[in-house]
Amino acid sequence: MKIQIINGPNLNLLGTREPNVYGNQSFNEYLNELKTAYPNIQIDYFQSNIEGEIINKIQETGFCYNGIILNAGGYTHTSVAIRDAIAAVNTPVVEVHISNVHAREEFRHQSMISAVCAGVIAGFGMDSYRLAIKSIKIMNKKR
Secondary structure, eight states: EEEEEEEEETTTTTTSHHHHOOOOOOOHHHHHEEEEEOOTTTEEEOSSOOOOHHHHHHHHHTTTTTTEEEGGGGGTTTTHHHHHHHHHHOOOOOESSSHHHHSGGGGGGGOOSSGGGSEEEESTTHHHHHHHHHHHHHHHHHH
């Protein structure tokens, strides 16, 4: 099984960015934990602050991976282009958020991408990614 994790803008700053919202752990530290917990799954990671690079990665992996975990960051609420990229591929995409976006500013309550994702996981901290892996495993058993 192959899973692609894609993190969007400002998520390269995890561990230092707003620790009261996002915690103190870097994503690379957490990624090592995920790879240890799931040794039989190839987990690839990509992060970009650039919308077009995120779209390119969705298109590159969206036909050959078992699942994509996407934390589009601020693009979640603004990007029709990322939404269209998700709709164009056949790999299931799970939208992930570290914080509970519905408990935050009102502009974060609307997602442009949720409707074309297989599911949404939000508010469980970094554990949201682990829950997304579990959901992708379940989806692939049903295929």
